[in-house]
Amino acid sequence: MLQKKICMLGGFGVGKTSLVRRFVQSIFSETYLTTVGVKIDKKSVAFQDKTVDLILWDLAGEDDIGSFRVSHVRGATGLVLVVDGTRAATLAAALTLRERVEAEFGTMPFVLLFNKSDLVDRWAISDGEINGLRQLGWQIYLTSALSGEHVDDAFRQLASMVTK
Amino acid sequence: MRRLPKEVGSWIYNFFYNEHSIAYLQIDAQLCVAAKGGNVKHYGLSSLRIGQPVTDQLEFMEGLLPCPELPYHMAMVELPSGRVADLHLFADNACVWLLFLDATAERDNRQRLQQKAYEMTLLQERERQLNEKLQAMNEALRESQEGLQREYHRAETLLLNILPASIAERLKSDEQIADNHAEVSVLFADIVGFTERARSVGAVMTLAILNYFFKAADRLSDQYGCEKIKTIGDCVMVVAGLPAARSDHAEALAHYALELRNAVQHERFAGERLRLRIGIHSGPIVAGVIGKKRFAYDLWGETVNLAARIQTSAEPDEIRISDTTRKLLGPDFACDPLAETELRGTGRVQMWRLPA
CATH class of the missing domain: 3.30.450.20 (PAS domain)
Structure with a gap:
């Protein structure tokens, strides 16, 4: 059985839980419910030659990055970094979390999601900034947990990266 | 332990x-x-x-x-x-x-607290974003208002160049403009032998002559509180006593005529000085604006027609005025009587010459 632990990382209220719910159950709720601790979900991703079960660890997005429980990430093989496209400061938060995780457990594959792409008129991240990060070779997706846009693409991409 | x-x-x-x-x-x-x-x-x-x-x-x-x-x-x-x-x-x-x-109970307790804290923080962030947006919109609004203001002033300046100020104001409020003015004086002036001269001096010189003449007419309009209504070829039409009525309209226009004649004498074109024929008549007229896009403020009535005919009958360098106008002039103007003359469509008319 091919099984991989994936951690959702990002500031609070960026949509980590909503992205997991959209990916696993294909549903979205407008109600914001903060996550405390961690929630674990599973979803199978089928490729032509294999099927991988992603064990998704939906970690609490801390207001204060310092209180992030890095211990939850032990055993993970990939990260989903989530940014709220309407709050520019959440990009720095996601990148800092990744640094902390890599300092503890070494580098691992990740995808970077700019979420809430449906909120066009509140969008706060410039195309230039996103393109700059793409030039680093990063896998970047503009997602909407509300509409489901690019959510499956992002998780499938990560699934393929962690099973290579 | x-x-x-x-x-x-x-x-x-x-x-x-x-x-x-x-x-x-x-x-x-x-x-x-x-x-x-x-x-x-x-x-x-x-x-x-x-x-x-x-x-x-x-x-x-x-x-x-x-x-x-x-x-x-x-x-x-x-x-x-x-x-x-x-x-x-x-x-x-x-x-x-x-x-x-x-740790279910502990988690639920923490969640309740954290939910409130995060919701508050998100609200504050949202408020800050909205405030920033509001400020940017206010700034943009202010800029476009200023732009609009500039455009408005420009349009107003243009309008004032072709219409008297009070008429332009009323036009802006979409008023139909056709006013009776009981007491005004109307002046016509043209350049003696202009058509032949234009032919001999060429287009550029012709334009220079007209420009010189009309500029003098404009300048003196401001000076004497008269309104230049229009030009027709080399002829200029000026009125005194409107849009605001004035009792000394005949005198104002008489001064205007003298100064106009005096002004054009100073400049020579191709070695020749300009000579004008000027005619003035006083009486009631109707003034109004015609046209929707290209406005024209104009005057109508028998007074206007007679003023034009008096002007046509005038000799070179002569300012010829009607009997009506002469009666309105004060003792400052000792006019010379002219022989009664037949004018087309009017009959015999008593006219006077305004001395220098």
């Missing part, structure tokens, strides 16, 4: 066991479940099979074993069963123990 009395220790054990629904798994060196116990049902672990790999049966253990750093603690993990547990991993010889301590 200081020992607690047996009774206290036992009470703590019972309290803790019930409060936290303690369950445990023993995991052997092959990472299989060696034993299970405690409140396994609480965590949905009843069906866990002894002797089988632990990660196949508990997905959340994926990647955690073997764990290089023991004891290891993960707080508030929500299990697929919906229970929230603090997970403790610790080693004992060849075995690893996995302890489940229920």
